[in-house]
Amino acid sequence: MRTVGAHTDHVVVVGAGLAGLSAALHLLGAGRRVTLLEQHKTPGGRAGQQDFGANAVDTGASVLTMPELVDEALHAVGASLADTVPLTRLDPAYRARFADGSTLAVHTGGEAMEAEIRAFAGPDEALGYRKLRQWLTELYAAQKDHFIGANFDSPFDLVRPELVKLAALGGFGRLGPRIAHFLRDERVQRLFSFQALYAGLEPMRALGAYGVISYMDTVGGVYYPRGGMGAIARAMADAVARAGGELRFGTEAAWLERVSSRVRAVRTRAGERIACDAVVLATELSAAYRLIGARPRRVLPLRYSPSAFLLHGHARRSWPELDHHTIFFGRAWHRTFTEIIRDGTLMSDPSLLVTRPTATEPALAGDGGEIVSVLAPAPNLRTGRIDWERVAPAYREELLRTLESRGLTGFRGEFVVDEQITPADWAARGLTAGTPFSLAHTFPQTGPFRPANLVRAAGNVVLAGCGTTPGVGIPPVLISGRLASERITGR
Numbered sequence: 001m002r003t004v005g006a007h008t009d010h011v012v013v014v015g016a017g018l019a020g021l022s023a024a025l026h027l028l029g030a031g032r033r034v035t036l037l038e039q040h041k042t043p044g045g046r047a048g049q050q051d052f053g054a055n056a057v058d059t060g061a062s063v064l065t066m067p068e069l070v071d072e073a074l075h076a077v078g079a080s081l082a083d084t085v086p087l088t089r090l091d092p093a094y095r096a097r098f099a100d101g102s103t104l105a106v107h108t109g110g111e112a113m114e115a116e117i118r119a120f121a122g123p124d125e126a127l128g129y130r131k132l133r134q135w136l137t138e139l140y141a142a143q144k145d146h147f148i149g150a151n152f153d154s155p156f157d158l159v160r161p162e163l164v165k166l167a168a169l170g171g172f173g174r175l176g177p178r179i180a181h182f183l184r185d186e187r188v189q190r191l192f193s194f195q196a197l198y199a200g201l202e203p204m205r206a207l208g209a210y211g212v213i214s215y216m217d218t219v220g221g222v223y224y225p226r227g228g229m230g231a232i233a234r235a236m237a238d239a240v241a242r243a244g245g246e247l248r249f250g251t252e253a254a255w256l257e258r259v260s261s262r263v264r265a266v267r268t269r270a271g272e273r274i275a276c277d278a279v280v281l282a283t284e285l286s287a288a289y290r291l292i293g294a295r296p297r298r299v300l301p302l303r304y305s306p307s308a309f310l311l312h313g314h315a316r317r318s319w320p321e322l323d324h325h326t327i328f329f330g331r332a333w334h335r336t337f338t339e340i341i342r343d344g345t346l347m348s349d350p351s352l353l354v355t356r357p358t359a360t361e362p363a364l365a366g367d368g369g370e371i372v373s374v375l376a377p378a379p380n381l382r383t384g385r386i387d388w389e390r391v392a393p394a395y396r397e398e399l400l401r402t403l404e405s406r407g408l409t410g411f412r413g414e415f416v417v418d419e420q421i422t423p424a425d426w427a428a429r430g431l432t433a434g435t436p437f438s439l440a441h442t443f444p445q446t447g448p449f450r451p452a453n454l455v456r457a458a459g460n461v462v463l464a465g466c467g468t469t470p471g472v473g474i475p476p477v478l479i480s481g482r483l484a485s486e487r488i489t490g491r
Contacts, residue, residue, distance in 0.1 A: 036247045210441060292455060
């Protein structure tokens with residue numbers, strides 16, 4: 001494994017999202033001195049939290065899987081997640097509500113889920129689920145250490161026994177057909193394939209290897225941290241400080257001072273010079289290359305994931321139809337992916353994720369009532385030329401009416417919107433193509449073909465975050481922080 005070489009006593013980490021926090025903890029655990037810069041006043045990045053009045057609202061990621069990766073980073077400095085943030089395993093992890101009026105709870109316990117599917121779709125479908133669960137488990141085992149959790153110096157690093165196992169499991173086929181091999185009921189198929197959208201792909205075109213995301217959701221389990229998702233970032237930042245790291249919030253990196261191919265200092269927007277031996281850029285990929293003053297060398301142009309139209313709000317009343325996470329599926333399934341990924345249009349028959357964290361922690365709503373977020377997948381700004389300033393108000397009303405028609409009686413009148421985020425808003429926050437989900441996981445942007453975390457133009461700069469390896473989502477970005485640390489400290 002290639003490393004940055006030379007002395008790496010003092011490392012500056014830019015960005016206090018989960019990737020930057022993970023990198024800082026692993027570096028501190030390896031004996032490095034760390035200065036962590038964050039342009040905002042609080043940590044978390046795309047897994048942050050904001051107060052709207054007395055309500056604490058998670059404004060980014062809302063689904064926590066594989067919390068052991070948070071623990072891994074904390075353990076690097078002798079801390080523990082159990083001692084800082086109590087976790088609740090959600091059961092059900094999700095509840096699906098279909099357009100035909102049927103509902104299906106997603107349990108991560110094998111026997112409970114098998115019984116749920118048997119009652120929903122019959123014994124044959126339950127048997128298919130049992131086989132699917134085994135396949136997902138084997139798929140994850142084949143990838144977790146040598147593909148997801150490893151640094152690549154070249155595509156030849158893929159050539160190892162696990163690659164044969166992955167191919168034999170169908171990892172290089174298509175996910176949708178593979179799921180259909182086990183399950184016949186299209187409604188059940190959706191629950192084990194919609195996760196491909198997290199990777200910026202439609203299930204019928206995603207590699208079978210991305211069934212690992214379904215494994216994380218439906219087998220590994222979905223968790224909720226007390227205090228909300230923002231509590232994870234706060235706990236990690238506190239651990240950085242206790243381990244001797246210097247945290248500098250409200251400090252924006254402006255450029256990197258280079259001598260030949262090595263960075264000697266980070267210059268801040270305020271004009272401060274912070275000397276260093278190495279740098280981890282845990283920022284948006286485009287921002288990282290702008291700081292470096294270079295561009296990634298790619299034969300094919302980068303392709304970005306779909307975006308999201310997001311509503312954060314509250315209501316004085318509750319709805320029994322809403323669990324912690326509820327997915328409202330429309331009738332149109334394949335057409336939905338065509339619209340938002342290929343055609344660049346809004347969903348004509350929306351499928352929506354509604355999150356109600358107060359189902360698990362009522363105290364998040366300081367004045368009582370419920371905190372509710374509504375997420376609608378949407379085209380990114382490169383795929384869809386939508387005038388969001390004009391369209392957003394009408395689209396918001398359409399989504400609220402849709403939820404009313406699907407069983408949330410009175411929702412349109414009771415739900416008060418505290419924040420509305422469109423793809424144009426994501427772009428204004430510095431996210432390329434107006435998407436918080438970064439690069440899509442197409443084959444040319446997967447594994448060693450994804451933008452590398454080592455930068456040719458700057459020999460002691462390493463990248464972390466969802467734009468580099470291994471990819472998008474809380475588990476991958478936590479891993480990316482560790483991989484970045486290993487590029488500096490050695491394996």
